[in-house]
Amino acid sequence: MTKSFKRLFIILVLIFLYAPILILILYSFTSSTTIGAIRGFSLQNYVTLFTTPELRNMIIGTLLLAVGSAAIATLLGTLGAIGSFYSSRRLGIVYNSLNQVPVINADVVTGFSLCILLVEVLFIDKDTFIPLVAGHVVLCAPFVYLSVIPKLKQMDSYIYEAALDLGATPFRALRRVVLPQIASGIISGFALAITLSLDDYFIATYTKPSTFDTISTYVVNATKGSQTSIKTALWALCAVIFVAVVLVVTVSNLRSAKKEETEEHAV
């Protein structure tokens, strides 16, 4: 197989992945209501997106939910990973297996079972946001745990003991010695938790208050509705999210490339 064939194949797959998004973004800058004839440049969709209270609340709500539940998940998952790592072998297996359940389980089942327990058995009102936040923490915390555990395993276990020998209290040793060593795992766990929460549909749909919508639940309902101005405003949202993702990916990769470079120089 020649290299040009390989290149062509890769290009075709990328076109499959990106053509729909890019076409939608192109049409978000027009006044067209369906894909087809372009009717001329317009920023109306962007005006609608940022001025309709319903849309603005939905976007802000999604972001707050993602940051909040990711923060709780990061705290719980990191503490869980530390606790599990220093526990006995058997207890460690218990941690690992329980942690694996939501990872393997389908989100539909996770969301439905949480909804039954919290709403049907314990009568917790969905309007309190407790079921929704709990659901998103269940979704995210196991992945934080899974990104912290490898860092703990890579760590030199004697430095903690050394800190204790030099007079640090266990808490201080953990904060000043262990925490910096596993920080990269905690940060990537947090980032992963945010993306998981942002992309979730199933858990939110079973546990959210009826008046609250995340981007996913809102878009799914809107595609079935017939309100055209909202529909095309979502095209603009697609463009905004696309640009945001490209920016975040570029910046984080430039930064990690730079870090690698300086580390190389240091060695």
Next chain:
Amino acid sequence: MHIFKFSRKSLGIPYLVFLIFFVVLPLLVLFYFAFTNGQGRFTFSNLTGFFTDPNAIGTLAYSFAVAIVTTALCLLIAYPSAYFLATAGFRREGVLLLLFIMPMWINFSLRITALKEILTVIEGNLAKFPFLNAVVGMTYDFLPFMILPIYNTISRLDPSLIEAAKDLGANDRSAFLKVTLPLSMPGIISGVSMVFLPAMTNYVVLDMLYNSTYIMGSLIGSYFSAYNWHGGSMIALILLAIIIVFNILTGGSDDSKTSGAGGSLL
């Protein structure tokens, strides 16, 4: 007074309690609901009801068919993509990889909206080819999750293995079939598990494309909207059984899903 003594082990207690309360307990409740009726009495009727309902059985079979074809199509596209990417020596390999992964971070509902608009232009009425559109929609949604684990496995293969095979007289074809392909199995398996199970349960893609609910996950949704917790729990339990069997067959999922979800890249 008992003085709390700080120990590293005790830090894990909140998470353990959390897992028991929000992961184990819901599953126990699910189990209880699946085998009881509205009056709280033990019954098998939810189970027998599922397996005697032609509609439910049909949905189960259809879900399997959609999931199998989607997984096969994803593999057919993802393996060459990942293989070419890892071995062809493109100048900007890292950037290309990112392009393949990036769709994971764009909200799936917006991506499916985009796909729906394009497919509507091509086909007109999407309900005309339900199976085709189900497979295309899910392949579009899940493809990156198949490419990443396969790429990770192939790019870590030791190139000297291929050289050794060629020194020993293998041509390109047999070196690929006997060395590269078997060694990339772990990536294929984790990719398959990343695609197959979501394809069985992710009813929202179909729902968005052509308002179909003819897939396993949506049965839960329909019981949910009808407030039939007992029937819904049984469907959830059946899905759970399928998931467990699948994970046993593929030998557990290790941390494949973490790397698959793109965490290692950020």
